[in-house]
Amino acid sequence: MTKKNKILPGGIIDKPGSSKDYKTGSWRSQRPVWDKTKCIQCLVCVNYCPENCIPLKEDKRVETDFDYCKGCGICAQVCPVKAIIMKEGK
Ligand code: SF4
């Protein structure tokens, strides 16, 4: 391979714990709205959230951390009682 065609390595994380520096909430175009009165605290959303941004407090989920929620909608899809709906906007 010539130098011109050399592909630079990608996906390298040179510092552990750096994900906290990237506030993926700025990517969001939709927001999950959680209805705590419908929630049965099954924690399925917590386990499926790819950003790990649905915090637990005393073994119960609490409000989403919107600094990191990127609005993917997975939590709304997996919730068995439809306690999360996605709304347009940040
Ligand atoms: S929308 Fe996506 S990133 Fe945000 S809380 Fe739900 S699963 Fe997590």
Ligand code: SF4
């Ligand atoms: S999946 Fe739905 S019912 Fe289960 S903890 Fe999350 S919001 Fe609550």
